[in-house]
Each structure stands twice: as C-alpha cells, then as structure tokens.
Amino acid sequence: MRASVAVSEDRRIDPSGALPRPADTAGEERLRRLRVIALVVPAAFLLLVLLARGTIVRTVSPTNGHLLLDGVLVAGTLAFSLVMFSFIDRSYRALLQQNRDLAAIDAVVVAARGAYTADAVAHESLEAILQTTGAASARIAAAHPTDPRRTADTWYLESPVRSGGGSAPETVPLLSGPEAIGSLTLEGIDPATSALTPAAYAGIGRAIGSALQRARYMSHLQQECHDAALAERDRIAREMHDSLAQALGAAHFRLTAIGTHPDVESSPEVHHELADLAATCHDAYGDVREAILGLREAGRADRTLLQSLDSYVEKFSRQSGIATALVTPWRGWTCRPTTRSR
Incomplete structure (x- = not known):
C-alpha cells in the first residue's frame, strides 16, 4: 500500500441507484410483453393480409395482386424478425450486464466479508475492485466512526498490470445504511474492459462502507472489553492488596512476635507450631503478591x-x-x- 494521494472527483455516481437483482421485476415484465408481441403481431398481420387479399386482387390485377401480397408477407416477416432479434439481443446484453454487475459486487462482498479489521477490509476490497473494474488505481477514504474530528483514514492501491489513462475518475460514496462515511475513487478505468453500471458501483460502495463500519465497531468493542477487563483486574488486585495481603502480612508479623515470647520459647512444640504457621502465612503472602503482580501486568494493550x-x-x-x-x-x-x- 502506498501513501494516499489527492485525486480529482470529476464524475460522481448517484448512490440512490437500486442494486441489480437476479429476479428483476422489470425484466420479467419485458419478457412477458415480448412473448405477447411475438404471438399477436404475426397473427394480426397475417389476418389483415388475408382480409385485404380480395380487395387488393380486384384493385390491382388477378396476377400482380397475388405477387404484391406475397412480397408484403415476405417483407413483413423479415421486418418482424429483425425487430424481434433486436429485442432479444438487447435483452441478452442487459442480462450479461446484470451478471457482470452482480459478479463485481459479489467479489467485493466476499473479499470484505473475510476480513475482520478496517485495514484488512480496505486492502481486500481494493484488490477485488482493481480486478473487477480494470482500474489503474483505487483509493478509499473513510471518516472515523467514534471521532469525527479525527483525520479520515485512507488506503491506496495501484494495479500491477495497468497504468494511468482511461476514463475520468469515478467517485463512489461509501454508505453504511443511510449514512455516508467516505468515498471510493477509481482512476484509469478502461472503458473497453470495464462495463459496470452506476448501480453496480453504488452497490460496491455500500458493501465496502458496511464492512468498514462493522470492522471498526468490532475493533472498538474489543478495545472497550479489553479496557474493562484491565479495570476489573486492577480492582481485584487492589482488593487483594488491601484485604488478603495485609491480613496475611499482619498474621505473619504477629505469629513471629508471639514466637519470641519467653513462655512460648520455653515450649518447643508450641514454638515449632507457631513457626510453621508463620512460614505458611509468609508463603501465602508471597503467592498473593505474585498474583497481584500478574493481575496488574497481564494483558496491557499498549505493550x-x-x-x-x-x-x-x-x-x-x-x-x-x-x-x-x-x-x-x-x-x-x-x-x-x-x-x-x-
């Protein structure tokens, strides 16, 4: 990843465009109309020619009238075939475009979904975008969700196989729900190899924006949980120091003092028992101090x-x-x- 550079925003894509869907209702309606036209128009044309045959034959001539009607039938059939082929070709191209758009969006979604940090989401998304769009470079700029005053995070990636040139830069807003959190800028897109629609670019922007926000909030939540765990460790360590450690230290001190009393020293068994208790308190005090040290030193996020x-x-x-x-x-x-x- 290279340092981010400023790029112009010559052309913007409307983020309100709907995502292409496999079962598009407009496409289904268009197909139904095409079926109706393919059945009704030839039948109506043929019926019209048959009804007009007698009039045309009497008006023109018995011989030339039939030839004229045959020519009209052939010309009408060819014209109708050309129109239908044009509709079919247009529908086929629209279907291919829809598949390209969905493949590009899916590639970015899959790449972003497998990452769990903002840096990983940005890097994986940029690589997928360069592969699917054929752009020479791509840049993501996103504001920080927890601190709007903080400088926006930027990620920049260049294609290893393409250089500059191509169409004007494309700037796509990154959306997380209705909120715009940043922008995606693509430079050096080759119109001959990239055929994505504005709706596809808008879908890519929504996918990246949602993945970035998810990764950032997850990181923020993990940090809060970590801080809460450290605070709880410190609280437990303070309580152990103020209660258990002091009680054990005091018990060791008093047992040692009692062991030096003349009446106790005169009884070897009592003296030995008190010495054992004092040693036990001292060992327990050391264990508590070690536990306190471990609680205060473990899990520091800044180390x-x-x-x-x-x-x-x-x-x-x-x-x-x-x-x-x-x-x-x-x-x-x-x-x-x-x-x-x-």
Whole structure:
C-alpha cells in the first residue's frame, strides 16, 4: 500500500441507484410483453393480409395482386424478425450486464466479508475492485466512526498490470445504511474492459462502507472489553492488596512476635507450631503478591509481549531481591538484582 494521494472527483455516481437483482421485476415484465408481441403481431398481420387479399386482387390485377401480397408477407416477416432479434439481443446484453454487475459486487462482498479489521477490509476490497473494474488505481477514504474530528483514514492501491489513462475518475460514496462515511475513487478505468453500471458501483460502495463500519465497531468493542477487563483486574488486585495481603502480612508479623515470647520459647512444640504457621502465612503472602503482580501486568494493550515480560521480570526481581534473567530467541535480557532490606 502506498501513501494516499489527492485525486480529482470529476464524475460522481448517484448512490440512490437500486442494486441489480437476479429476479428483476422489470425484466420479467419485458419478457412477458415480448412473448405477447411475438404471438399477436404475426397473427394480426397475417389476418389483415388475408382480409385485404380480395380487395387488393380486384384493385390491382388477378396476377400482380397475388405477387404484391406475397412480397408484403415476405417483407413483413423479415421486418418482424429483425425487430424481434433486436429485442432479444438487447435483452441478452442487459442480462450479461446484470451478471457482470452482480459478479463485481459479489467479489467485493466476499473479499470484505473475510476480513475482520478496517485495514484488512480496505486492502481486500481494493484488490477485488482493481480486478473487477480494470482500474489503474483505487483509493478509499473513510471518516472515523467514534471521532469525527479525527483525520479520515485512507488506503491506496495501484494495479500491477495497468497504468494511468482511461476514463475520468469515478467517485463512489461509501454508505453504511443511510449514512455516508467516505468515498471510493477509481482512476484509469478502461472503458473497453470495464462495463459496470452506476448501480453496480453504488452497490460496491455500500458493501465496502458496511464492512468498514462493522470492522471498526468490532475493533472498538474489543478495545472497550479489553479496557474493562484491565479495570476489573486492577480492582481485584487492589482488593487483594488491601484485604488478603495485609491480613496475611499482619498474621505473619504477629505469629513471629508471639514466637519470641519467653513462655512460648520455653515450649518447643508450641514454638515449632507457631513457626510453621508463620512460614505458611509468609508463603501465602508471597503467592498473593505474585498474583497481584500478574493481575496488574497481564494483558496491557499498549505493550508487546516482550515489553510485558520485561516489566513483570523487573518488578519480580525488585520485590523479591532475586536475580532474574529473561532470555528469548531474539535477544537476551538480564535484570540486575535489587538489594532489599528484610
């Protein structure tokens, strides 16, 4: 993807055009009329000639009148055949155009549907658009849904097989429902290879706009869920620090103090039992402190995995006074031991 460049918007496509549909009611009505014409017009023409045969023969001559009627029948048949072939050819071309439009829209929809981020949606859509339209380059500009003041995101892609030239730039609005969120600009479209209708371009704009909004809102929702999870982790860590960790620390301190009492020291069994309880409280306190550290350091969206590991190892080394080293296949990292008074 290259940096976006400004392009002119010489020709705009009306976004209100209806999408072509496989079972178009107008096409069915046209076909029914064509069938009626194919049956009624030849029969009416033949009936008219038969009714007028006697009058024409008497008016012209018995010999030339029949020849004239035969010529009229042949000419009428040829004219009717040419008209019908013209209608059939026009309907066939309209059907091919409809299939091209639907194929182009479907290619963009499939490409955008398989992506889950705004960047992926834009890149996949641009590649599909360049393949289906034959454009030399395409650019997507879309405003940010959560912050209208933010600069619009732009994506630009050039065709590897086509250069500039062709028709004037096509600018298609990107719609998400009734809302316009940006524009799609196509440059260098070759009229000989691209035969999409304005309705097809409008359908492509709606497909890209909806996919972009979906990906952006999904990303925004994931970020909100992630932030909420981090906030809940911090809350749990604070509660553990203010309640459980302090209670265990106080219990360890009091048990240690009681163990130094002369009456307790005089009883080896009681002294040993209190020492075991104090050691258990100390171990539990260490486990709680480690759990608090894990809750506060895990899952930070603004850090990479190595940065999170660095921070965790550094805090663990600082709190425990243990020399800690983190070695990865990409680099080596060593945390200096920190002296801590006991």
